[in-house]
Amino acid sequence: MSSDRYGLLIDYEFCTGCHACEVACKKELNLVVGQWGLKVYQDGPRKLENGKWEYNFLPVPTSLCNLCADRVKEGRKPTCVHHCQAGVIEYGTLQELSKKMNEKPKTVMYSK
């Protein structure tokens, strides 16, 4: 695997499901109604045996996601990373991200 492949790291412990990433992405890619560059999925709320609740959101990039190639070329962050209200999306090389993943539970990593 090449060491300079890029991806996204998402901390789903703190993703609040605010949908800002989806709208930011729609505007950046100029997508029509019904199309998404990433989509936020919801799991729960579901009661666990210990009385706590399982209630998570998770943004998943689609095949339209190009990791904001134009923005990145200009020196900007991908728009979902820039605008995420909970600050839970990071952009970087897979090597950098996997290091961070090792330190923070409840994260997922996407490669492009």
Place this chain on the structure above:
Amino acid sequence: MMSTYDELYRKEWQWQEGDLTVTRSMQWSGPGCHNGCGLLYYTKDNKIVKIEGDPNSPYNQGRLCMRCLNLTESLEHKDRLKWPLKRIGERGENKWQRISWNEALDIIEANVRKIQKEYGPESICGMVGTGRNICWQVPLLTYAGFGSPNFGYSFLSGDSCFSPRAAFIAVTHGDFSVCDCSQFHEDRYDNPEYKVPEVILIWGNNPIHSNSDDFLGHWIVELMKRGTRLIVVDPKLTWLAGRAEYWLQLRPGTDAALGLGMLNVIINENLYDQEFVEKWTYGFEELAERVRQYPVDKVAEITWVPKEQIEEAARFFAQAKPGAIQWGLKVDQSVAGVPAAQAIATIGAICGFIDIPGSNIYIRDAYDILSSYGTGYEEFLSPEMRAKRLGDEKYPLKRMGVGPTAHADSVLVALETGKPYPVKMLWIQTSNPIANMGADAPRLYKAIRTTDFNVVVDLYMTPTAVACADLVLPAGMSPERNGYKTWWHPLRSTSKIVQYYECKSDEQIVLEVGKRLAPQNFPWETDIDLINWMFSRSATYKEDFQTLQQKVTDYQKYEYKKYEKGLLRFDGETGFNTPTGKLELYSTLFAEWGLDPLPYFEEPPYSPVSTPLKSKEYPFILTTGARSLEFFHSEHRQLKTMREFHPDPLFDINSEIAAEMGIQEGDWCWLENHNGRCRQRAHLDPALSRKVIRAEHGWWFPEMEGSEPALFGVFDSNSNNLTEQCQNGPTGYGAPYANTICKVYKATEENSLDLPSLVVTRKGGF
């Protein structure tokens, strides 16, 4: 070409990037919300082509919510009002003629003069919606232009949003306090004095969705990452409640009882801060005596929250180092709104979580530039005219100037009965009261059509405008206006960078109308002159709008523990700005005014306890006003991106009971009670109580016919068909928006023949 991040996101207020001009500004309203996030407008040829969050704004640190990210869709929407319109058909026919601003001003001047002469200036009421960048402009026009004391919220029953909390805390603490998320420090979480709260008690709001009162909900998430743990008081399992140590799922409207129960635990188990209480508070013995009436067993029965949870949560909060409370709208929305606020704020107060880092901290308008609903009230009105303000005769808090608005329910009664005097003209600026805000929307619809003359100023043609306006004026959106924000800190500017057709900013409209009506009170030439006059009234702010515009944000150094430093009282002594100089757990002013000086609980007017018979017919407790991410109150319904996420009105119902009733996800259902009905689609929620229904508000359908009987479908899904006016607490504040009763049944073709908009506009109502 690759630039560094710092080159792309600069700190000056404006720069050029290729053929785009980049401007740092602040988005407040409209379209609205309560915040003032920093953003970057990229413009070319009088057009905003792109919007990004400003990473150099400490307030939102580059982040934006979906509404701001979608702002361009609103700025360019084909349905926006473009020029002044005069009504040519009957009210409700939605027939208009384009006129010039000069003609509009002529019409306004003629009508105002006639009404002033025939009925007196007090017959004219100025109204706005919830607090946005419109807080001081319409009050100034009402007092200095119309000469009337009657400015207020457009029919918000019991003024029950923020005002009850603000009024109570002004009287007992002498200031307003907010949850410290480091928002008043330019260096935010890194500020050396700042401390992350160990526990935040979130009460009666879902800040992630509501972002109310200049408070960004996601600040709480930043604190959670830094170790803060949560207690959430909410009938709904919000995402925050799902992440909380304790979720107290109370019966809607019993907040005061729960607060008193927690106080009972904290006092009886000696968990409070004895030193703080002794040194800085007044009336602890009386409070301790009062909470004895609320043993935890009894409170558990009233609130439906299990006894152990109340006890454990109270201990968990009291033992935090420190704790903070983030309270919200639902505290206000019961008849016992003021005593509920009193109980909740007292929990933090006796624990000593007052004005120390990471607690509830006192804050005033930036540089004390007063931008409140009282702007111009004393300067431009005689004491005799001020004494005529509607509601003052009934409510001492109003009379004493604690709440600077005419009492909304009293305005409604005056419209309907002509008592104590007739109301003949409404000036409604960026507010849509029959779509939301006012309780009993069908009743309001009738009342607002009884006047001689109404003006509505807004962004779009709204149901309220169609129903009652004689003149409709187009308001500019945020990047089309110069303005500022002093709601807490920092001081922020917003800059006019584009012009849309003939729209004018709220400041310009108020100035031009004011100059026509009372030129001696409006000596300013431009909106910026007017803004600079507002600045000049501050003792500490020495700069002007142009300077602020270039700074974009201006932070003052925040001081903690002001009560120890003599920074709260006007006489410079230590202590609090109250009659006793102490933080009053027992309100000496309430006692003087014949009100209960201590927190207490009162059943909602309709509940299984207060109306058991009626509750058999209407077995659910109904809360209204459930917030969604896509919409701000009645705004944003035109936007295709928002409607893609949220096409229809939704109500929450417990999954099991829905299954028992044969209701599936997405089914259209009627919510109905003795006052009226509305239809929304069911969302099944496994965590909601079986006895609670949680409905959305603010729904109208811009895609529908605007003329009556459809009236944009404004009554069809309107949860305020089921709420009532004039059910306020003894202070005049508080109303049961969030705790009435209803039944639910599936909508069928047969039971949906006469939709509510037809019933209200053509058949005399429910």
